[in-house]
Amino acid sequence: MNSLKYSFPVLICCILALPDVFAGDSSSHRANCTRKIDFSFEPDLCLPSQYRFHIESGDLAAITWDFGSLGTIINQATPVFDFKSYGNTYEVTLTVTDKNGCTGTLTKQITPQLLIAPNPTRIFDTSICTGQSVILSAPKSWAYCWSASPNIYNRFIQSPLVDPAVTTTYFFNRYEAGNNLIVNGDFTDGNTGFISDYHLTSTGNSPGSASAGTEPHIWGTGMEGCIGNGVNDLMLMVKGHTVPGQKVWSQKIPVQQNIGYVFRFNAQSLQLLSPARLQVYFNGLPLGRSIQLTRVPCSPENISLYWNSGDLSNVEISIVNEVTSQAGNSFGVDDISFSTFTIVRDSARVTVSPAPGVSAGSDTSICYGSSFRLNAKAEVGNTLQWIAGAGLSDPLSPDPVVSPTVTTEYVISAANPSGCAVTDTVKVAVKPPADFRVTPENIIVCKGESIELKAQGADSYEWFIDQTKIGTNSMVQLNPEGVTAVEVNLVDSVCNQFKNIVIPITVLPVPQITISKSNDVSCQVTESKISGSGATKYRWLPHSSITENNGGEIVVAPQEATTYYLEGTGANGCTTMDSIRVALDLSDKMLAFQLANAFSPNGDSKNDCFGTIHWGKLNQYRLTVWNNLGQVVFLTQTQTKCWDGSFRGKAQPAGTYVYQVQGNSACGIINKRGVVILMR
Known part of the structure; x- marks a missing residue:
């Protein structure tokens, strides 16, 4: 392993030990108590000489960072300090005092380093033509910082897009990991090589269960079918514990003193409810803040934590879930690693060559069955070739003849001696045969x-x-x-x-129809019959005063003079129309509504019934007859019915009876009262 001390970014935190005395000690003891402390730091990946130091300030009353001759920073938990050089070793001393008066001091040696990667073959270099873009490629890592060069998009990914106008060298810093010191970190050996406070079981339906596997939706009820990021999609499937502080995973690893390490793993929720909140511990002390997993299942999160071994020779690393809910609270952990790391600077050169000038010509249209000669133009010395389009007479000619049967795009490629090639397109639209x-x-x-x-x-x-x-x-x-x-x-x-x-x-031809009427209407004659002929189908208008409709013949009772229209349809489907007017005469109003003053229901068919059958049609008609006791002996709302001198099937005695006739007619409202004599 390289003996240099390298930077370690992304998330750094301090590890605090409890004071050597308890809160119940006397004040004299508290004045002399000491506190175990630790701090972490991370270099800026874009500027590795600049470090961000970190200590949890929780119960601290005073914080002092001493950088020797370079300066001092007080009362900052996360100061940023630029050493402004690489390869020199600096002592950094942290002194703290907590609110109980306990003090702690820790000194670490920091050597900012930046390894310039050898690249004699320029394996990341590439070439493009003017106006083109390219996606750069860097070796695999978990973080990147590309130089702020012109025309680069997203400096913090492995393969950014660039479109330089001139030849440009793009520098990038990345992490390079040493050997993974974790045993079975990808769980290919199943539930071995680590310690867990959880029950390692074949089913995950009980809280506090865990197992290495690939099918969480089968292992635990209600879990999603997520897959791991490591080898063979394996992960440590976990159903959260209801007892706080239980270790999901733990392993003890030997380390070298004063070396920077990175601890990395992936984690994802397996259920929507109660997503886990994970805390990493080094030697029983929390490293960094807790990690709240997203509640969206199957959304892996990559977690990186950086730590310096100081004077330690081994470390126990543990992962604890702080959520104790019984509902949901299922997650997966995989691809666990713990290794040294280095910040490496590398570069990729993009050579920009001038693009050859080429024109495929102007778009055109031809008729179906016709031919057309293309006419491409390019700079002298460029190589031309038509690379797309059917029916070319000579793909290597700048002006081949084409005979497309459908609209076609022809693409020509031009390459200059430097190897830079560009294309241009011409469309030949084919007008199809006329569809008259x-x-x-x-x-x-x-x-x-x-x-x-x-x-x-x-x-x-x-x-x-x-x-x-x-x-x-x-x-x-x-x-x-x-x-x-x-x-x-x-x-x-x-x-x-x-x-x-x-x-x-x-x-x-249209049908020859005729139309006629039986009579005009008056107060005495309120209906008229209209007849049509000469057609096979008839339609009469207006509908409102038609009382009977028998196709070619209708009966009407208009309340005013009305013109009636007949639409006749012949056997060939053609129609024609005719009309006739029915007049209304109100001059006989006084004679229209007369009633007999006596009747004799003796069966001689002469004056046997009392009623208004002989009147014209009335609307809202009602005839009522009372005896001398005021009893209703006859009531009808049908104008064609009359009183035959009986009541409930029994003949009524001769005598005088009162009647009332009500209704509406073209001649006005009828409300006629009178008496009639029943004769026996």
Whole structure:
């Protein structure tokens, strides 16, 4: 292993020991008590001479960082200090006093280092042409910092995109890990090589269970089918403990003194509920802050913690879950490693060569079945080749002949002597054969109707009836009475195509209908019969006053003078319309609503029934008859019914009876009262 002391970034924290005396000691003891302390630090990966130191300030009353001749920083838990050089060793002394008056002092030797990687073959170099971009590639690591060079996008990933305008060297710093000191960190040997306070079982349904495996959705009820990031998708599957402080995983590792190490592992939630919160311990003391896993299952998180061994020769590392919920609280841990590390500076050179000038020509259109000669142009000395497009007569010629049957893009490549190549594209659009058509293709129309014809597929049109031009647009309207055919000439002038189409026309006769009425209406005669003939189907309007509809004959009872329309349809489907007016005469209003003053229901068919059957039709009709005791002996709302002198099947005695007639008619509201004599 390299004897130099290297930097260690990302997350550094201090490890604090408890004071040597308890809180119950006397004040004299507290004044002389000492405190065990430790601190961590991380270099800035982009500027490795600059370190961020860290100590948990919890119960500390005073903090002093002594950098010797370089200076002192007081009362800062996470100071940043730039040593401004590499290879020199500096003593850093931390002195703290807690609120109980206990003090602690710790000195560590820090040697900022930056290893410049040898790269004689320039394996990360690449070349592009002017105007192009390229994705750089760096060796695998867990963190990167690329130099802030022009035209680089995202400096902190393994493979950033760059598009330099000129040849540029991009420098990058990365971590390089030493040998992994963890035994079975990828769990390929199952549940061996580590210590756990959990039960290592084949099922994970009980809290405090754990096992190495690849199928958490089978191992534990309600867990997702997540996979590990390590070898063969293995992980340590864990169902959280309900007892706090239980070690999920623990291992004791020998270390060298005054060396920087990095502890890394992956962790992911296996259930949505109660995601785990993990804390790493070194020798029983927490290192760094706790790590709260995301509640989204199967979302691995990469965790890196940095530590300096100081004067220790071994360390026990443990992972503890601080969540004790019984619901959910399932997670996976895998790919555990503990190793020394180095910050390495490397570079990638992007050589930018001038791009050759090339033009494939302008886009064009041709007719179906035609040919076209391409015309590419390039700088002298460049090599040309058509690399895409069907039907090329000579792919190496700048002006080959092409005969595409469909629209095609042709791509030409030009390469200059330096090896830089670019492409250009020309599109040859193929106009398909003309699709000349007219709709409708055959016209059948009723006499008197107009028609619309529409042609398509051409760029000019001429319409004719008996050699007489009637239009030059793609659409015409006409009344074809007396016409047997229409013809149109369609021309595609671009591809010189022509077609004449003749559209036959059949004009059907309409039915000859007649209409008549039986009478006009009055207060006495309130209905009229209207008859139609000459058609196979009839439709009458308006509907509101039609009382009977028998197809070709209707009965109407208009409340005002009304015109009735008849639409008749013949057997060929053609229709025609006629009308007739029914007048209303109100001059007989006084005579219209007379009633007999006596009747004799003796069965001689003469004046046997009392009623208004002889009146015209009334709306909302009602006839009521009372005897001399005020009892209703007859009631009807049907105008065709009358009183036969009986009540509940029994003949009523001769005498005088009171009646009332109510209703609405064209002549007004009827409310007539009177008396009638029943004769026996």
